[in-house]
Amino acid sequence: MSFDTASPIAITLGDPAGIGPEIIAKAFRDAGVDLRGCFVAGDAGILRRAAQAIAGAGAPALPVALIEAASDAGDLPPGCIPVLQVVAPPDGAVAQGEISAAAGRIAGDCVVWAARAALRGEIAAIVTAPLHKEALAAAGFPYPGHTELLQAEAAAHLGRPLAEVPVRMMLANDELRTVLVSIHMSLRDAIEAVSLDGVLQTLRIAHRALGAVLGRAPRIGVAGLNPHAGEGGLFGSEERDIIAPAIAAARAEGIDADGPHAPDTVFMRARAKADGRGEFDVVIAMYHDQGLIPVKYLGVEKGVNVTLGLPLVRTSPDHGTAFDIAGSGRADASSLVEAVRMARSLVRGALVS
Numbered sequence: 001m002s003f004d005t006a007s008p009i010a011i012t013l014g015d016p017a018g019i020g021p022e023i024i025a026k027a028f029r030d031a032g033v034d035l036r037g038c039f040v041a042g043d044a045g046i047l048r049r050a051a052q053a054i055a056g057a058g059a060p061a062l063p064v065a066l067i068e069a070a071s072d073a074g075d076l077p078p079g080c081i082p083v084l085q086v087v088a089p090p091d092g093a094v095a096q097g098e099i100s101a102a103a104g105r106i107a108g109d110c111v112v113w114a115a116r117a118a119l120r121g122e123i124a125a126i127v128t129a130p131l132h133k134e135a136l137a138a139a140g141f142p143y144p145g146h147t148e149l150l151q152a153e154a155a156a157h158l159g160r161p162l163a164e165v166p167v168r169m170m171l172a173n174d175e176l177r178t179v180l181v182s183i184h185m186s187l188r189d190a191i192e193a194v195s196l197d198g199v200l201q202t203l204r205i206a207h208r209a210l211g212a213v214l215g216r217a218p219r220i221g222v223a224g225l226n227p228h229a230g231e232g233g234l235f236g237s238e239e240r241d242i243i244a245p246a247i248a249a250a251r252a253e254g255i256d257a258d259g260p261h262a263p264d265t266v267f268m269r270a271r272a273k274a275d276g277r278g279e280f281d282v283v284i285a286m287y288h289d290q291g292l293i294p295v296k297y298l299g300v301e302k303g304v305n306v307t308l309g310l311p312l313v314r315t316s317p318d319h320g321t322a323f324d325i326a327g328s329g330r331a332d333a334s335s336l337v338e339a340v341r342m343a344r345s346l347v348r349g350a351l352v353s
């Protein structure tokens, strides 16, 4: 595998109370070839603890190698965890499996550091280990998740209002992709957020981003909001009044959008079959759980979260902080490794807006 050592990839630490540091240590230990040229934007002490957790008490653990600059990441041989210390070391050990403002602060600060480094062009991409949204909020970050924080950093960097840097969440695995109209909000608010502009903007972002990846116009299936996509108006009017007009407007722009389709069947139609591709390259979901449940259900170890619309590449595993198993060394690092692979291929395909 070839990679550009002058363009390292930063893996942000995630919430130190969760499984983020452990899956990072495991990925460096078990997928060293995939991880070459990557480094951790985080804290060396937390990574040492994670490396010990996966090795087991008293067993030799993968060493942590402190680097002084992102550009040093490519010089290190496999068999260690390169860490750039981008936050002040915590005063004491961070308790695992607990929400805390201190842990949220560390997690958020690592992401801010990485976002700014990527926007300055010092790193090729960001792969974010999971953070806990309540901890992030407790630390005073005014963003519900990475996606919104990165959007704000990008807008500030570009000197533009947030509305001029629209972003969308995509979750993808080998069989299915979905892009969401809205992300982190209550279901009640998400229903209100289904607007003609919001659906059309989602279609444009998905068309542009996936077109760059696939090298052709993606076939986009659009889910309805209501059961059976409204069943001809019997179960709701959003399909007729909002979603269908947005699809028509997108088609007039040359976007291959189709729908609105019944939400309970559109994902199975889009899913790649054993003998070839599915009916759609991507499904536009009207809200977070409509899109994420089908993708996550195919396996937490396979999905990758990609933020579309940013002027930088950001990927992430599809799972969260898993406080219930943090510190046990049991967490599966596959989704993180997939996120690194996906970031690398997006860097090659220049999937940035």
Ligand SMILES: NC(=O)C1=CN([C@@H]2O[C@H](COP(=O)(O)OP(=O)(O)OC[C@H]3O[C@@H](n4cnc5c(N)ncnc54)[C@H](O)[C@@H]3O)[C@@H](O)[C@H]2O)C=CC1
Pocket (backbone or CB within 6 Å): 019, 023, 128, 129, 130, 131, 132, 133, 134, 146, 300, 305, 316, 317, 318, 319, 320, 321, 322, 323, 324, 325, 330, 331, 332, 333
């Ligand atoms: N990219 C990110 O930063 C993400 C953050 N989150 C946040 O994580 C926190 C916890 O979310 P939950 O809903 O509990 O979901 P979760 O994904 O953390 O955990 C759900 C279940 O899956 C298991 N699990 C998750 N990842 C695993 C792995 N790598 N290996 C083995 N088992 C694994 C957990 O043990 C748990 O039983 C929330 O604050 C949520 O917002 C959730 C998704 C993504």
Ligand SMILES: NCC(=O)COP(=O)(O)O
Pocket (backbone or CB within 6 Å): 144, 145, 146, 147, 148, 292, 305, 316, 318
């Ligand atoms: N369910 C995915 C999720 O909540 C991740 O959000 P983000 O931190 O990537 O914005």
